[in-house]
Amino acid sequence: MLVTKSTQTSPTSPGRVLGVLRAEGPLTRQELQERVGLSRVTMVERLDVLRRLGLVRASGHRESSGGRRAEVLEVNDTGRTALVADLGQSHATLAVTDLRGTVFARDDHRLPVRHSPQEVVPVLLDAGRDLLNRTDRADTLCAMALSVPGQIDHERGVTVAPPTMPDWNGKPLREPFAEAFGVPVLLENDANALALGDYYAMGRPDSALIGVKVGTGIGAGVVISGRIHRGESGSAGEIGHMRIEGSEQRCSCGRRGCVAASASGQALTRDLRSTGVRTLADVVRRVGEGRGDAVRAAAEAGRLVGTVVATMVTIVNPRYVRVGGAIGVLPPFLEALRRTVEANAHASALRNLDIEPSQLGENGAFVGLAGLVADEMLSPATVDAMVANLPPAQPERT
Amino acid sequence: MLVTKSTQTSPTSPGRVLGVLRAEGPLTRQELQERVGLSRVTMVERLDVLRRLGLVRASGHRESSGGRRAEVLEVNDTGRTALVADLGQSHATLAVTDLRGTVFARDDHRLPVRHSPQEVVPVLLDAGRDLLNRTDRADTLCAMALSVPGQIDHERGVTVAPPTMPDWNGKPLREPFAEAFGVPVLLENDANALALGDYYAMGRPDSALIGVKVGTGIGAGVVISGRIHRGESGSAGEIGHMRIEGSEQRCSCGRRGCVAASASGQALTRDLRSTGVRTLADVVRRVGEGRGDAVRAAAEAGRLVGTVVATMVTIVNPRYVRVGGAIGVLPPFLEALRRTVEANAHASALRNLDIEPSQLGENGAFVGLAGLVADEMLSPATVDAMVANLPPAQPERT
DNA sequence: GAACTTTTGTCAGGTTGGTTAACGTAAGTT
DNA sequence: AACTTACGTTAACCAACCTGACAAAAGTTC
Structure with a gap:
């Protein structure tokens, strides 16, 4: 049964206030008050608690509209x-x-x-x-x-x-x-x-994001509604060891025909061994130098992964696809992947689709x-629990 | 930005009480009270309101534990x-x-x-x-x-x-x-x-469910956390018109190589035309009669759709797959689909995976x-809005 | 610098929505 | 008939929040 997890904290608890501030970016006290729906008096109390916990801080001022400038508040995500x-x-x-x-x-x-x-x-x-x-x-x-x-x-x-x-x-x-x-x-x-890294780096958009990582192995992560979709046994997005048609390549996992057996960094290293390649770094370097055999191999890998990503895109219909990993960010790989997705995915899933290399590097x-x-x-539940353990405000000893 | 939609109704409002009752099945007053966290007095008031709106009803009694039996309440989903x-x-x-x-x-x-x-x-x-x-x-x-x-x-x-x-x-x-x-x-x-029909028919489980419909056309729906995942442009799950490798079959959508161009009811009708088939119903009947050409065509279609479903299963890692539509429920189709999924999907996504025909028929x-x-x-928001418009309880005129 | 405006904090009294406690009745079991 | 449990109602109470009034801080305008 789907249980609506009753966090049981009021919708105006300090944790929720912080949640609104986190979701809706830097805000003035007034703006925050409007969005949460609290009176000024109570908002002062909430902010006092959050400030004592070191969870909010001032981040500047709005332009004056003829009087005192409003202070802009933001979540303090650098203190912990x-x-x-x-x-x-x-x-x-x-x-x-x-x-x-x-x-x-x-x-x-x-x-x-x-x-x-x-x-x-x-x-x-x-x-x-x-x-x-x-x-x-x-x-x-x-x-x-x-x-x-x-x-x-x-x-x-x-x-x-x-x-x-x-x-x-x-x-x-x-x-x-x-x-x-x-x-x-x-x-x-x-x-x-x-995938989460790229998601957060984009400012936690409302849309779905798929992150694909092609390094030594191959994997993917799906972010929906701001959270990783994990699935029934926690293997959602594990595309590396699904089988593709028409391949009998032996995979390091013991089976045959996996995507990773043909398109992972490990597979590329193996396939280019005859040209002198020994490590994944060798592959990356040779592709960077524009060596024909390496570039072709990277492109073919991109095409293969692309067929899977095309299906992912059609099923999930995300706004963003971010491709990372040592192989994933190589231009020939990414270009082939992008072309394959554009050729194979459902047309309307391609509108507004944004396929880019992962933005964050190492x-x-x-x-x-x-x-x-x-x-x-910083979740409402955790924050409210912290509030409960906070010593009461000392009433200004004289 | 991901905005935590502030429905702004208290976590103990009548709507939320109904939500708990809906999620956690028939409950006695005491059980409901525990789960919602309300006192008995207030719970009486909540239930009074819900009863006046015709939203709850008695559904029996618990066994007596030595005194009066507790009445079991459930959501009245037959009144509207x-x-x-x-x-x-x-x-x-x-x-x-x-x-x-x-x-x-x-x-x-x-x-x-x-x-x-x-x-x-x-x-x-x-x-x-x-x-x-x-x-x-x-x-x-x-x-x-x-x-x-x-x-x-x-x-x-x-x-x-x-x-x-x-x-x-x-x-x-x-x-x-x-x-x-x-x-x-x-x-x-x-x-x-x-997909939602099968999901509801299973009693709204917590797990993800994929519904695949293969009738005249091909489509799929993904239920995650009790809701359809729609995606960025509302086309999530539209697998019918994604292209598969190695097919140049012309599709009714105008492109070439779509899944639907090879495996939909329309495609089967077309492919079996030379054997005298004219309509989708002809295909279904002949498969039912065990005619070799029709059975083989259905199985091949199941295999094709299965390759796509294998990817879906690997990506979403659902607990349930339900296959419906006139073609989808045909045993040869379903068997081929099942075998293909089991051969191609990620091993760990296959554990606990339950592929069955749609349970609901027409x-x-x-x-x-x-x-x-x-x-x-029956959502908390809608119910609470109904409560707000409810005339106040008449105080028993003497 | 004086007068004005806007933001922010605080105090005090009032309202609301829930609480607990006590009692009474209904509906079972022993 | 005596006991047990479920359920409803009343009354007193209480915490959380609100409104309104006041005041200080920090700007702008003249």
């Missing part, structure tokens, strides 16, 4: 700190950020190819502590977020069978970090984190994860 | 009436129903193949009035809902370019019916209406449209 980590097949990147994704410190680790959680988690714990101490923000840490290249069981806080990382199947991830840092830990798939996942933390920590 | 109409390429079916989709009267009209709104709308108006008068429910009519085989601009209440029905492009549909019947008019795509669209009306007319 998140520890975010982007875990890949062969690397882990950590960063200390604020809730809008500003990076204060980052740290790259190379990982062995077939690493296991037993090895990696302690490394990440140490690296996280280090990184926090390198900034002066450790005391404002409010949550951690982690992206992994695989599915996640959000209920249990556990990874689920990333086909190429068998050691990671069913390993608890939330728990060790939550214990070590004493804050909530959010987990997200890497493609979803990237920090894409960080912005997504930081935004995820922001949505969690 | 909807006029629903399912408009097809060559027919129109109207029905008078209650808000759970019980059909009290129905009426089938054959329409000329290239009909225009100018001809059809007056016919529907007359037929609707007739049908209402044939029941004794005209006085409880609260809304009308209409499904059409094409896209809809919900803002303007207008159809948008159904490729095979050029005369219907941009024609206002909401207005004439709203004027004639004096009630709100809801519009929905036919595949969406079918009345599928009616149930979907009636449910749409219910969601609209």
Whole structure:
């Protein structure tokens, strides 16, 4: 049954007020008052509470209309700190950020190819502590977020069978970090984190957005109504290991004919091996240099992924498609993908469709994860809970 | 910007109480009270209001636990009436129903193949009035809902370019019916209406559901969080006219290589013409009789549609897929579709996936449209507006 | 700089919408 | 008949919010 989650906080609680401010951008007290529907007296009280929690701040003034200028208020998304980590097949990147994704410190680790959680988690714990101490923000840490290249069981806080990382199947991830840092830990798939990053970077539009990530592997994330659509078993958007017709290419997941077996960075590296390519970075470099064989291979991969994205576009009818990952942002790949989508998708889904490379480069996942933390920590429910624990205002001792 | 629509009704308003009752099934007063978080006194008042509006009713009793039995309450979804109409390429079916989709009267009209709104709308108006008068429910009519085989601009209440029905492009549909019947008019795509019908028939589960309709044409609807996902231009799920690789078949929409050009009822009728088939009904009959050529054609169509549905399943990761339409429910078609989905979709999206024929047969669209009306007319906002117009309780004149 | 305007904070009293507490009745079981 | 549970009603109460009045801050205009 579909249960209308009764957060049970009044529609004018401090948390809701912050929600309106978050959704409708910087506002003056009057504008905020109108939108929330509170009297001036009560709004003063709400803002006082939010200010004491460090959740709102002044961001300037409106032009005077003949008298005192109105102060413009905005959500303070730089006061609290998140520890975010982007875990890949062969690397882990950590960063200390604020809730809008500003990076204060980052740290790259190379990982062995077939690493296991037993090895990696302690490394990440140490690296996280280090990184926090390198900034002066450790005391404002409010949550951690982690992206992994695989599915996640959000209920249990556990990874689920990333086909190429068998050691990671069913390993608890939330728990060790939550214990070590004493804050909530959010987990997200890497493609979803990237999609969210681009979504947040666009200013949280009302429209749907599809993020496609083509790096070593292939994945996609679908943002609908401002949230990742996860689906029944948390695998929504996992397009890498669906099969395409007419391919019998063996895939690293053990099956044959997957999209990733023909169009991923791993596949390109394999296919170009005879031309001297050894790593994904080699592929990227050669495409950048305009080497014919590499460019052709990237374009063919773009076409293949494009056929899947065309179906995604037809089904979801999003406003934005953002393509990221080392391969995804290569112009020949993106061009072929774009052409294929335009040729194959439903005509009316192509109107207003905007296919662009991911805007965020290396920090894409960080912005997504930081935004995820922001949505969690600045949600009406969380804020109202903070308000409940706030010591009462001291009545100006004389 | 994503605006958290502030319905501005308190979380304990009568409308919200009804919402809880609707979502969580039949409940006793005590259970309802717990879930909503109201005192007994206030709950009595809420229920009094809802009872006076005819929105709740008793549905039995719990077992006694040693004293008086608790009365079980449920939403009264049979007291109000909807006029629903399912408009097809060559027919129109109207029905008078209650808000759970019980059909009290129905009426089938054959329409000329290239009909225009100018001809059809007056016919529907007359037929609707007739049908209402044939029941004794005209006085409880609260809304009308209409499904059409094409896209809809919900803002303007207008159809948008159904490729095979050029005369219907941009024609206002909401207005004439709203004027004639004096009630709100809801519009929905036919595949969406079918998907909603199956969704409601399952008891509004929490999971996502994909409805696929393969009749004369091909379409699909995606239900996420209890609502149709429409997308940016309202064409989400319109899989019929996306192109598939390796086909150059001319489509009735004017392009080449569409799914519908190879796998729709229209395409099957065309392809089997040399064997004596003339209409869609001929195809269905011959498949039923087990005629080899017809069965093979249906299976091939199922395989083709299956490749698209496999991608849908991978992207949306739904719990349910329901396949309807005259072709869609044919066993050879459905079996081929199922096999193709199981072969091509992402493995983990297949766990818990339930692919079945549409459960509702002829009345599928009616149930979907009636449910749409219910969601609209029993929504907290609508109910609270009704409450505001309710005359105050008369204080028992002596 | 004086007069005016607009924004913002605060105090005080009044209204509203809910609460708890107590009582009474209805409808079961033992 | 005695007990138990469900349900309705009344009355006193209370917290949250409102309106109205006042005042200070911070601009503009002349």
